[in-house]
Amino acid sequence: MSGPRIAHATLKGPSVVKEIIIGITLGLAAGSLWxxxxxNEQRKTRTFYDLLEKGEISVIAEEE
Incomplete structure (x- = not known):
């Protein structure tokens, strides 16, 4: 007679395909945010130079 059988959890290695998909997703999300x-920074710079060219703003402080 053999002893009682115990169900052991089988450990699997990392899923390469799943990790690649997660990496691509995180990379695209971070790249999109950047x-x-x-x-947004380009728009701010373009707006500043447009206002400067129109003369609505100045980079020289006015003397009082």
Missing amino acids: KMHHW
């Missing part, structure tokens, strides 16, 4: 930040 790109949106970059576009």
Whole structure:
């Protein structure tokens, strides 16, 4: 007679495909956020130079 059988959890290794998909997803999300930040900074700079060119703002302090 053999002893009672005990169900052991089988440990699996990391799923390579799952890790690649997670990595791509995180990379695209981070890249999108960075790109949106970059576009926002470009818009601010373009607005500043447009206002400067129109003469609505100045970089020289007015003397009193």
